[in-house]
Amino acid sequence: MAKNGASATKAAIGHKAPGQVAMVFDLNKCIGCQTCSVACKTLWTRDEGTDYQWWMTVNTLPGKGCPMDWEQMGGGYRDGVPQEGKLPTRQEFGGGWDFNYDEVFYQGKGNTVHLQPVGPKPTWGPNWDEDQGAGEYPNAYYFYMPRLCNHCTRPACVEACPRGSMYKRPEDGIVLRDEDNCRGLQFCAEACPYKKIYFNYIKKVSQHCIMCFPRLEQGVAPACARQCPGRLVFVGYLNDVERPIHKLVYDYEVALPLHPEYGTEANIFYVPPMSPYRLKEDGSLDMETPRIPMEYLERLFGPRVHKAMNTLQGEMKKVRAGGKSELLDMLIVYRWHTLFEPFTRDPVEVGGPQAVKSR
Amino acid sequence: MHAKKVSNASALLDPAAAGWQKVERDVIDLVGMPVHVQTSRYVRTVWADKLVGKVRAVSVRAAHDGERVAFLLEWADDTQNTEFAERTFPDAAAMLFPGNGAAAIGTLGSADAAVNEWYWRADLETGENLVAHGLGTDKPANGAAIDAKGAWKDGRWSVVLSRPLKAKGADNVKLAPGKTASFGVTIWEGNNRERGDLRSYSQQWHELTLDQ
Numbered sequence: 232m233a234k235n236g237a238s239a240t241k242a243a244i245g246h247k248a249p250g251q252v253a254m255v256f257d258l259n260k261c262i263g264c265q266t267c268s269v270a271c272k273t274l275w276t277r278d279e280g281t282d283y284q285w286w287m288t289v290n291t292l293p294g295k296g297c298p299m300d301w302e303q304m305g306g307g308y309r310d311g312v313p314q315e316g317k318l319p320t321r322q323e324f325g326g327g328w329d330f331n332y333d334e335v336f337y338q339g340k341g342n343t344v345h346l347q348p349v350g351p352k353p354t355w356g357p358n359w360d361e362d363q364g365a366g367e368y369p370n371a372y373y374f375y376m377p378r379l380c381n382h383c384t385r386p387a388c389v390e391a392c393p394r395g396s397m398y399k400r401p402e403d404g405i406v407l408r409d410e411d412n413c414r415g416l417q418f419c420a421e422a423c424p425y426k427k428i429y430f431n432y433i434k435k436v437s438q439h440c441i442m443c444f445p446r447l448e449q450g451v452a453p454a455c456a457r458q459c460p461g462r463l464v465f466v467g468y469l470n471d472v473e474r475p476i477h478k479l480v481y482d483y484e485v486a487l488p489l490h491p492e493y494g495t496e497a498n499i500f501y502v503p504p505m506s507p508y509r510l511k512e513d514g515s516l517d518m519e520t521p522r523i524p525m526e527y528l529e530r531l532f533g534p535r536v537h538k539a540m541n542t543l544q545g546e547m548k549k550v551r552a553g554g555k556s557e558l559l560d561m562l563i564v565y566r567w568h569t570l571f572e573p574f575t576r577d578p579v580e581v582g583g584p585q586a587v588k589s590r
Numbered sequence: 591m592h593a594k595k596v597s598n599a600s601a602l603l604d605p606a607a608a609g610w611q612k613v614e615r616d617v618i619d620l621v622g623m624p625v626h627v628q629t630s631r632y633v634r635t636v637w638a639d640k641l642v643g644k645v646r647a648v649s650v651r652a653a654h655d656g657e658r659v660a661f662l663l664e665w666a667d668d669t670q671n672t673e674f675a676e677r678t679f680p681d682a683a684a685m686l687f688p689g690n691g692a693a694a695i696g697t698l699g700s701a702d703a704a705v706n707e708w709y710w711r712a713d714l715e716t717g718e719n720l721v722a723h724g725l726g727t728d729k730p731a732n733g734a735a736i737d738a739k740g741a742w743k744d745g746r747w748s749v750v751l752s753r754p755l756k757a758k759g760a761d762n763v764k765l766a767p768g769k770t771a772s773f774g775v776t777i778w779e780g781n782n783r784e785r786g787d788l789r790s791y792s793q794q795w796h797e798l799t800l801d802q
Contacts, residue, residue, distance in 0.1 A: 421632070
């Protein structure tokens with residue numbers, strides 16, 4: 232099994248898989264409700280050893296994120312050379328909190344005791360700095376950033392594993408791990424610049440988002456995308472020229488990878504957040520300056536964010552003037568199926584989430 | 591070195607067993623596994639200027655009773671790492687045995703020359719019996735179980751690795767009274783984040799004769 236994985240790896244690394252599956256998150260529509268996080272959590276990470284794992288997280292930006300200060304932890308590539316990365320700790324991910332469910336729900340103290348974490352008082356969590364953001368009233372700002380494994384075209388994790396236990400599936404570019412061959416060395420977690428690899432301290436192997444591949448294989452979109460009430464997550468093949476992912480990433484260039492300077496060629500893309508204009512001291516609008524500083528967005532999405540924002544604003548202007556915009560229609564998502572095609576099957580049709588998981 | 595004939599090798603499974611004091615020890619020098627042979631480019635790049643192989647000597651004792659053979663490994667280690675913790679790894683050790691004369695210890699064998707590895711790690715309940723065909727290739731070996739027990743005291747690990755002499759399966763080293771076999775030792779210092787092929791090891795195979 233490992234041998235096959237290792238050879239497949241060599242075939243696919245550094246080249247876009249012909250059928251690379253990708254996702255686009257439109258940050259203008261994310262309300263930070265965490266339904267994606269919980270959809271993933273309930274499907275994949277309920278066992279002991281995975282309690283602190285949140286393969287999908289949504290954090291308020293600007294913020295320290297999850298794991299705390301992950302953007303300062305290194306990893307990835309610079310000029311093609313692997314960069315040293317820090318191994319995030321369970322505490323930096325926020326730990327897995329245990330709650331006093333028994334006390335509140337079964338010991339008759341429902342009116343006297345609050346539901347709260349038991350044990351040491353937590354000092355960090357997967358969504359600790361929610362809605363703090365940055366800036367001063369009346370020009371404070373923040374937005375939400377959903378993050379999962381980027382299933383990179385040049386996955387630093389795959390290259391870092393000395394055992395060849397990780398591989399990129401040639402058919403769809405999903406980055407997977409042969410858990411039977413994983414020995415918990417965690418070089419993958421060090422090397423991943425997005426810090427989206429977790430250590431299962433019961434099974435003693437590393438684990439990460441598998442892009443719900445058992446669902447994809449049956450035409451069902453990943454749980455995080457399918458459950459999103461904001462309908463802001465596109466799923467599809469990157470090379471499918473007729474569908475939104477390809478158009479947003481390549482034609483309109485409004486969907487950008489997070490931190491392209493990490494050099495791993497992420498396959499999760501984001502439509503950057505637009506923001507209201509700043510208010511001047513006299514209460515009038517500063518029509519030149521968006522509240523979310525462009526410097527900040529450039530730090531997240533690289534210099535291409537300027538062009539992306541110009542395109543988005545240009546299209547909005549066009550529509551305000553009575554014109555039509557394929558781009559905005561696509562982002563509005565009049566028909567939800569367009570988000571997921573060809574992965575539009577209802578999970579119930581294939582036997583429900585647990586049936587998908589047990590395959 | 592010799593594996594001393596004793597009346598009951600099972601009594602030696604505890605590293606603190608008094609019987610071990612009657613068994614002579616050999617001290618084997620260890621070196622760090624070179625960074626340039628590491629199979630991962632990430633590891634080669636990041637560890638280029640770091641110290642690999644913190645443990646540089648190990649004491650080895652061996653005894654058998656005609657049914658079972660046991661090794662006692664002892665080495666100095668200021669830090670007792672018993673689990674996967676915050677940016678450190680469990681301490682570990684292994685006895686290495688070449689599957690045939692061609693197996694190189696520095697590469698943990700090759701595609702056609704296996705190395706049998708009796709593995710102990712501080713967080714595991716028991717030992718593991720592994721077979722490797724090169725660096726980063728170790729996998730479970732069939733046909734025999736390895737008993738292992740470790741104890742840390744006063745800055746020193748004592749670890750016993752043991753197996754019945756008779757073991758089925760081509761992966762398992764053949765050991766018999768009166769016969770000579772080759773062995774090596776490898777140690778991981780978890781506090782130095784040693785894991786995988788970041789470890790120290792005996793640069794050559796050593797000879798072991800099981801007393802009649």
